[in-house]
Amino acid sequence: MRSVREKYSCVLMLLALLLAALPAQAGSRLTATGGAGSIEGSAGGGLIPWAVLTGTASDTETGAGVGMSHAWLDDYQLHTLSAAVTINNRLELSVARQILSLDTLGLDSLQLDIFGLKARLWGDLVYSRSGQFSAGVQYKTLEDDALPLALGARQGHGVDAYLSHSKLWLGAAAGYNLLSSVSLRATRANQLGLLGFGGPQNEAYHAVWEGALALMPNAHLALGMEYRQKPDQLNGLPEDDAKDLFVAWFPQKHVTATLAWLDMGRIAGLDRQQGVYAALQLAF
Numbered sequence: 001m002r003s004v005r006e007k008y009s010c011v012l013m014l015l016a017l018l019l020a021a022l023p024a025q026a027g028s029r030l031t032a033t034g035g036a037g038s039i040e041g042s043a044g045g046g047l048i049p050w051a052v053l054t055g056t057a058s059d060t061e062t063g064a065g066v067g068m069s070h071a072w073l074d075d076y077q078l079h080t081l082s083a084a085v086t087i088n089n090r091l092e093l094s095v096a097r098q099i100l101s102l103d104t105l106g107l108d109s110l111q112l113d114i115f116g117l118k119a120r121l122w123g124d125l126v127y128s129r130s131g132q133f134s135a136g137v138q139y140k141t142l143e144d145d146a147l148p149l150a151l152g153a154r155q156g157h158g159v160d161a162y163l164s165h166s167k168l169w170l171g172a173a174a175g176y177n178l179l180s181s182v183s184l185r186a187t188r189a190n191q192l193g194l195l196g197f198g199g200p201q202n203e204a205y206h207a208v209w210e211g212a213l214a215l216m217p218n219a220h221l222a223l224g225m226e227y228r229q230k231p232d233q234l235n236g237l238p239e240d241d242a243k244d245l246f247v248a249w250f251p252q253k254h255v256t257a258t259l260a261w262l263d264m265g266r267i268a269g270l271d272r273q274q275g276v277y278a279a280l281q282l283a284f
Contacts, residue, residue: 031056031219033125033168034086036248036256037067037281040138040192041082041096042116046258046279047226047244048210050181051134051166052125053092053118054084055283056253062087065283071262073275075104080279084116092118092136100194105268110194111143131167138162140193151268152234153196154203160187162210177216179224184209190234191267199233206231214248222248230265240265244277256281 035052038044043054046069055063063086071078078101084094094116101109118136125132138160142148145156166181186205188197208231214224228242246260260277267273 030126031253032216032222032248032250032256034063034065034283036222036246036258037065037069037082037084037279037283039069039071039078039080039082039096039098040114040116041080041084041094042092042118042136042138043084043086045181045212045214045224045226045248046246046260046277047242047262048181048183048212048228049116049118049136049162049164050183050212051120051132051164053086053089053120053134054094055086057086057089057284059089061089063089063284065281067279067281067283069258069277069279071264071275071277073262073264073267073273075270076267076273077101077103084283090120092116094118098192098194102268104270107147108144110147112193113141113143114193115139125166126168126170131165134164134166136162136164140189140197142193142196145196148190148194148196151195151237152200153190154188154198154200156196158188158193158197160185160189160193162186168216173215179212179214179216179222181212182209183211185229187231188233189231191230191239191264195234195237195268200235202233206233214246220250222246222250224248237269238266246277254282254284256283 035043042049054065057063079099082096096114098112121133123132141157162185164183169178172178208229212226214222244260258279262277264273
């Protein structure tokens with residue numbers, strides 16, 4: 001698992017360096033309006049996607065972003081590499097690879113590729129009274145689905161679809177800005193897709209909700225929380241909802257660093273998978 005992770009880390013760092021070296025021709029949107037990047041590749045807060053799109057490109061610009069994150073849980077480690085392109089602040093294309101270490105179980109890592117498409121339907125995070133609405137789809141596929149199928153999953157690939165609303169409420173919390181985001185997702189994924197899709201007695205889609213709330217003391221800092229519902233489909237391997245408490249720092253317009261406490265609940269029979277999550281994103 002180490003060699004695979006290192007290979008993708010090197011590729012991502014090269015992309016980040018190339019992106020940083022390009023002249024900043026895009027970037028008319030305000031700082032932090034592209035979110036911090038989610039573990040599924042799309043713009044969001046870390047654990048979930050928001051209605052915002054990656055980067056700071058305006059309606060007449062093309063933006064891009066690359067990111068990496070790592071979660072140190074009690075018995076697992078989850079590493080994510082991602083890249084995204086935003087066209088005219090209307091359409092976002094993203095790709096991500098998640099690598100879940102199974103060293104505790106004496107097994108090889110699980111690797112999940114995620115290809116995302118998100119479209120801004122209407123509104124704006126800051127300037128619209130109703131906020132911003134977006135819809136997205138994610139195609140997820142496991143590199144090796146032998147273990148998830150053995151555990152009872154129906155398939156090693158699947159599609160999630162979601163509808164998101166995000167709004168920045170100016171001066172709403174004792175004079176500080178407040179960001180809210182809520183999504184409704186249709187999914188068959190077990191543990192975000194890392195344990196396959198569907199279950200022994202259930203192949204139908206589940207409607208689950210996801211939400212985030214963040215206080216912004218200034219334009220360069222966000223303190224918040226996220227909550228993500230997950231379906232429970234595998235017999236004998238109960239799955240819990242996920243949640244986090246995060247601090248996102250925007251030292252300048254194109255850089256975001258995130259640190260969080262993450263609780264993923266039970267994973268593959270092991271209880272209380274909690275730990276530290278850290279992420280870095282470069283976006284234009």
